[in-house]
Amino acid sequence: MDYSSLVDFLSPSNVIYHSIVLVIGLVAGSFLNVVVYRLPMMLNKHQPEDEEQLNLCFPASHCTECKHPLRFWQNIPLLSWLLLQGRCHYCHEQIPLRYPLNELVCASLFLGMSVLFDTPFTLLSAFTLMWFLLALSLIDSSAYLLPDRLTLPLIWLGLLVHSVGGEVTLHDSLYGTVVGYLALWSIYWGFKILLNKEGMGYGDFKLLAALGAWTGWQSVPYLCIIAAVIGLIFTMVRALIKKKTGEIPFGPCLSLAGGYIYISQESHVFWLMLFSLKDI
Structure with missing residues (x-):
């Protein structure tokens, strides 16, 4: 970014615009926390006995420890956590750091998208794609689950977006869905036939199908390669730190790869950076 671009970026109108985007990102991050916490329990994954009627709207936001409903000022994204110094106003139990961090990450992603897309x-x-990918990554990391309630709408949204516009045609988006699903489905059954083990879950197939809908069938091989490399790096780092491997959620790896390729296709920024490096 040169000096003139920096001056333009810091102009009053741009500062107001990006501030609004930041607030929208924090609100979206707050709802993301609700989805990440409640959706696995709604699908009977780690569901407490006292949360039988839990859904995304009911009960109202409350402390997960003392169950006391939160007032408006106690539920402001990021700001409430800072004002409460990270503790519940009623029972004084510590509020997990992941909640404000999730809001901050979501807001940062939205802010980055506002710079790349005009x-x-x-x-x-x-915004839509990044929110879904972040939600799926967080759920898969904690519950080893990629819910159909998120992956299937993401497929339809990808097809819908490219029926209206974008760098990918509807034809490529449609075949991207098919190729994306069959790619991991084939690996799954090959692994199961040869080793009699399940290497991944069906949620991974649907997530790659959704990413194929958003990026086109031509990107599916690159998605698989980049996701595999990310997974390998994560496994090696985890083995060095914890001295063990265990089950690795593949959803975050696919999400990182898909987000990178989508941004590269639609904004051309990362491709331009790559070509610039080649000229050095």
């Missing part, structure tokens, strides 16, 4: 349609599309 039309309302492409920006809204990027």
Whole structure:
């Protein structure tokens, strides 16, 4: 970014615009926390006995320890956590750090998208994809689950977005869904036939199908390679730190790869950076 671009970025109108985007990202991050916490329990994964009627709307936001409903000022994204010094106002139990961090990460992603995309349609599309990928990554990391309630809508949204516009045609988006699903489905059954073990879950198939819908069938091989490399690096780091491997969630790896390729396709920024490095 040169000096003139920096001056333009820091102009009052741009500062107001990006501030609004930041607030939208924090609110989206707050709802993301609700989805990440409640959806696995709604699907009978780690569901407490006292949360039988839990859904995304009921009961209202409350402390997970003392169950006391939160007032408005106690439920402001990020700000409430800072004002409460990270503790519940009623029982004084510590509020997990992951909640404000999730909000901050979501807001940062939205802010980054607002810099890379300049039309309302492409920006809204990027917001939608990044929110879903972040939610799926967090759920898979904690519950080893990629819910159909998120992966299937993401498939339809990808097809819908590319029926209206974008760098990928609807034809490529449709075949991207098919190729994405069959790619991991084939690996799954090959692994199971040869070793009599399940190497991954069906949620991974659906997530790659969704990413194929968003990035086109031509990107599926790159998605698989990049995700595999990310998974390998994560496994090696985990083995060095914890001296063990165990089951590795593949959803975050696919999400990172898919987000990178989508941004590269739609904004061309990362491709331009790559070509610039080649010229050095």
